Amino acid sequence: MNRKIYTLLITLILFGQMFIPANAQSSAHTLTDQLASYLKHYQGVVYAVIDNDQKIVGGMGYADKKNHILAHPANTAFHIGSISKTFVAIAVLQQVEAGNLNLYTDIQEYLHDDGLQFQYPINLHQLLTHTAGFEDLISGIAVNDAHSVLTIKESLIRYQPAQFIEPSKVISYSNYGIALAAYIVEKASGVPFDLYAKENIFIPLEMNHTTFDQFQDSIFVSKAYNSDLLSAKEPILNLYPEGSVITTANDMIKYMEWCLSDESLLLSSASKELLFTSQYSGSEDFEGISYTFNIHNYNNELVIEKKGETAYFHSQLVLYPKQKAALFLSFNSPLPWPWIHSIQNIFTAKILGQKQEIEKPKIASIDPSGIYHATRSNFSTVERFLSLLIPDRTVSITKTGNNDFKLNGRPMVLIGENLYDSVIGVVKVVKTNDKTILLTDSALSFIKVPKIFNPLWQWLAIISFICLIVYYFLNQIYMWLKGHLHPVTLISSISSLVLLCGFVVTLFGGLNEYNLLDIHQTLAWISISCIGFALLLIVSRVKRKHMISSVLSILIVSSFTVVLVINNVIPAIK
Numbered sequence: 216m217n218r219k220i221y222t223l224l225i226t227l228i229l230f231g232q233m234f235i236p237a238n239a240q241s242s243a244h245t246l247t248d249q250l251a252s253y254l255k256h257y258q259g260v261v262y263a264v265i266d267n268d269q270k271i272v273g274g275m276g277y278a279d280k281k282n283h284i285l286a287h288p289a290n291t292a293f294h295i296g297s298i299s300k301t302f303v304a305i306a307v308l309q310q311v312e313a314g315n316l317n318l319y320t321d322i323q324e325y326l327h328d329d330g331l332q333f334q335y336p337i338n339l340h341q342l343l344t345h346t347a348g349f350e351d352l353i354s355g356i357a358v359n360d361a362h363s364v365l366t367i368k369e370s371l372i373r374y375q376p377a378q379f380i381e382p383s384k385v386i387s388y389s390n391y392g393i394a395l396a397a398y399i400v401e402k403a404s405g406v407p408f409d410l411y412a413k414e415n416i417f418i419p420l421e422m423n424h425t426t427f428d429q430f431q432d433s434i435f436v437s438k439a440y441n442s443d444l445l446s447a448k449e450p451i452l453n454l455y456p457e458g459s460v461i462t463t464a465n466d467m468i469k470y471m472e473w474c475l476s477d478e479s480l481l482l483s484s485a486s487k488e489l490l491f492t493s494q495y496s497g498s499e500d501f502e503g504i505s506y507t508f509n510i511h512n513y514n515n516e517l518v519i520e521k522k523g524e525t526a527y528f529h530s531q532l533v534l535y536p537k538q539k540a541a542l543f544l545s546f547n548s549p550l551p552w553p554w555i556h557s558i559q560n561i562f563t564a565k566i567l568g569q570k571q572e573i574e575k576p577k578i579a580s581i582d583p584s585g586i587y588h589a590t591r592s593n594f595s596t597v598e599r600f601l602s603l604l605i606p607d608r609t610v611s612i613t614k615t616g617n618n619d620f621k622l623n624g625r626p627m628v629l630i631g632e633n634l635y636d637s638v639i640g641v642v643k644v645v646k647t648n649d650k651t652i653l654l655t656d657s658a659l660s661f662i663k664v665p666k667i668f669n670p671l672w673q674w675l676a677i678i679s680f681i682c683l684i685v686y687y688f689l690n691q692i693y694m695w696l697k698g699h700l701h702p703v704t705l706i707s708s709i710s711s712l713v714l715l716c717g718f719v720v721t722l723f724g725g726l727n728e729y730n731l732l733d734i735h736q737t738l739a740w741i742s743i744s745c746i747g748f749a750l751l752l753i754v755s756r757v758k759r760k761h762m763i764s765s766v767l768s769i770l771i772v773s774s775f776t777v778v779l780v781i782n783n784v785i786p787a788i789k
Contacts (some may be wrong), residue, residue, distance in 0.1 A: 245565060246542075250275050250559045257550045258440040259286035261293055261464040262293055263543040265471055266566070272464040275745060278437035278547065281446065286547070288464035288734075292424055292436045293545040294449060295467075295530040296523025299427065299460035300393045302412050304343050304506040306400045308486040309415060311339075315403040318343075325399045331371060334378045341382045342396040343506040344495040345658050349389040351591045352376035353598060354732040355419050356390060356457075357361075357450035357526075361430070367398045367408065370453040374732070377595045381664075384647055385497060386504060387590035388658045390457040393507070397456030408456050419480060420469050425462040436461050439527035440548035447527050450729060464543065469530070471541040474519075474534050491519055491536065497654045498643045500575075500634050508534075509657050513563060514571050520559075522552075532564070533557055540566050551620075575631035583644040584634070586669050587653050587661035597735045600782040602668070603677075607664040609660055609670050610639065610653070667781055676774035680749075681715065683771050686754045688712045707751040714745035739786075746772060 250260055259276035274286035284291065310316040316325065318340040323333075330384065341347040355374030358364055365373065375715050376391055397408045404411050409427035417425045422451065424434045429451055441447045452459045462470075474491070482490065493510045496503025502510035502517070511518040516537055523530035523545075530545040542562050544555065564570070593599050602608045618755045620627045625638040633644040643654040653661035687708040695705065718741045725734040749772050756765040779785045 219428075233291070246271075246558070246562060246652045247273065247275070249561055250544075253554055253558075256554070257438060257548045258444050259291075259494075259547045261288050261291065261545050262287050263288065263464040263468040263471060263537065263541075264562075265468065265541040267477065268539070270468050270472075272468055274464065278435070280438075284435070286437065288422075290435065290463070292434045292461040292463050293547060294436070294439075294458075294523075294525045295460050295462055295545055296458045296525045296528060297390075297533075298521050298523035298530055298532050299456065299458045300507040301426075301521055301532075302416055302460065303393050303397045303400070303408075303456050304490060304508075305416055305481060306408070306411060307339055307343060307396055308482055308490060310400055310403045311493065312483060312486055313403075316399065318351050322399060329368065329372070331375065331395075335382050337382055339396055339399065340494065342392040344504050345386050345388045346382065346383050346495055347387075347389060347392045348380045348382045349387060349392050350379040350594050351387075351389070351589075352391060352486060352593055352596070352732075353601070353726075354596075354730045355745040356454050357452050357729040359448070359450055359728060361451060364451055365453045367401070368396060368453065369454070371395055371398060372437070374453075376593070377596045380590075383495070385652055385662070386495065386654075386658050386660050387592055388590075390454055393457045394454035415485045416481060417466075418571070420466075420473055422466040422469055425460060425466045425470075427459050429455060429459050431461070433512075434461075434463070435444040437528075437547045439525075441527060442549050446540050449526055449528070458523065458617065464545070467543045468541075469663050471532070471534065471543060475536060475539050475541060477557055478654055479696075491534075497652070497660065498645060500631060500641075500643050501654065501656050504658050511656060514567050518563065518567075522555075524549075529555060531559060532560055535563075535566050538566050575634065577629045578632040579618040579629055581633050581644045581646060581651070582614070582619060583612045583627075583635075583651070584654065585651065585663045586611055586666060587651075588664050588668065590660045590662055595783065597738060597783050600731075600784060602655075603670055603673055603782070604726075607639075609668075611669065611671075613652075646770060667777075672774075673778045676771070676778050679771045680775035683768060684708070684711050684715050684717050684745075684749065687749075701755060704752060704755045707755070709750045711748035711752065714741050714748065717747060735784075738784055742784055746776055746779075 246262065246264060250262065254276060257276065258280060259274070259278050261274045262272070264271040272288035274288050274291065276286050278284045278286045278291040307316065311318055316339060319338045321336045322338060323561050335348060337347045352374055355370050371394065380387065400411060401408045409410060439447045439449045466642040490506050491508065492505055494505050502512050504510065508519050508521050511520065519534040519536065521532045527549055528547055529549055533542045535541065542559065544558065587610045588602055592602050592608050610623055615621055618629065622637040622639065625639045627635040630636050635642050639655065641656050644650050645654060651663035691705045691708045694701065718738065721734055721737055721741060723730045753765055753768045753772065756768065
């Protein structure tokens with residue numbers, strides 16, 4: 216009997232703590248059953264639910280496993296990543312109401328002589344809908360130690376991304392753009408943005424354990440854990456308004472209540488409507504995006520959502536306005552998004568019923584086949600190389616028959632006019648200014664790029680070059696053991712191998728420091744030196760009349776060089 220009681224207590228500790236009224240237990244149990252089924256894949260989670268006028272908060276697992284601190288909805292704060300952006304949108308709308316800002320005025324009128332110049336004019340409406348045309352730039356967004364932190368202004372100037380496309384042409388998700396909007400709020404209000412949010416958003420909503428301040432010490436913040444559930448360290452954001460908020464489930468339920476209510480606290484009814492209605496859509500098949508929120512149509516009902524992702528925390532906020540229902544989840548380890556969406560979908564089905572598919576005319580007038588890069592990619596700097604390293608930055612569509620296509624090797628099903636159900640969700644193929652764009656039902660789009668950017672051949676070229684350098688090195692060791700030493704060839708093979716290793720170490724060192732731009736020149740010189748020594752090795756093969764292997768080596772080195780050129784590595788040399 217005692218053993219059964221002990222087992223029950225342990226189960227309650229690990230499977231969570233729920234703070235729910237009795238008549239809401241069915242809804243809570245549906246959610247906690249789902250969370251429990253994934254428990255071995257994450258360290259801790261906090262959640263908040265509004266359903267049938269009932270408020271439910273809870274925690275499951277650990278916020279600090281080493282010290283046996285449980286994930287608690289009131290006592291442990293979690294990082295919520297890009298859900299932070301929704302507070303920036305509220306701040307902008309507040310300043311618009313105050314008459315200090317205008318959503319459609321060129322932002323240069325607010326920046327004055329701050330040293331920020333843009334290729335195309337931008338307004339706040341475009342910043343809040345991710346349509347300012349900015350490419351992505353990881354460099355400068357974060358640091359690993361407090362001594363290296365820059366101010367928002369310093370970061371915006373030093374790490375300004377290019378505009379790769381005209382504004383309002385396509386959604387291009389931009390952390391920089393949201394941080395820029397927050398900086399404009401700073402300028403307009405005369406108050407640092409973290410303090411502005413505290414005084415004008417968090418205090419009025421009584422969100423007493425919510426802050427943009429990354430150095431706060433008023434509440435315990437959950438430890439971060441990697442995908443192996445080992446302790447990890449969250450970076451410190453330079454562009455902090457785009458994703459630095461920490462909060463509790465208790466505070467988030469207050470925010471959710473405000474989102475669902477008709478009260479005019481924080482914003483007027485008109486401004487609140489702007490916040491939660493579609494402000495941009497690339498296609499009539501999608502509801503599009505409001506000011507930082509994604510809008511979806513589910514059984515002719517609106518679903519509003521925003522996900523947040525940091526280095527290790529994954530969070531999701533979902534609102535069901537008509538039903539006055541909401542869901543918030545925050546995990547302290549990177550539970551895969553398809554699993555989080557599965558939990559969300561089950562909850563959505565409970566609120567709105569099973570998804571009903573709407574029949575549409577099935578027309579395929581645009582050939583979608585080709586290679587696409589996410590608009591949330593970099594196109595003009597060495598960071599283009601990340602399209603090879605981050606799998607979801609590139610998709611490949613291949614034609615398998617008459618109007619039959621596969622996306623990343625999985626079948627695409629035509630469900631409307633150039634509208635497909637695919638492995639990445641529903642996608643729409645459109646043509647814009649001679650560019651082929653792949654739209655999704657979120658703040659993510661893909662743009663067609665030349666076939667030379669096919670990651671398959673690029674990886675083949677990289678791996679072939681690595682194998683070539685290793686082969687030459689081992690061959691020289693073998694020749695040395697046989698007493699047929701060629702000093703120049705030996706030195707060249709050792710140098711090329713060392714440089715190749717140096718390239719890899721430098722690249723991943725830059726990624727670890729969230730900064731490839733500052734090591735761009737170093738990568739370029741290492742690359743050219745490595746290629747130079749490889750060419751010396753080929754010359755030695757030619758002198759010894761090893762023509763077949765020499766030609767093959769030239770092809771491999773040339774292919775590797777092309778990879779470096781198209782990914783903007785070698786052009787860094789000045």
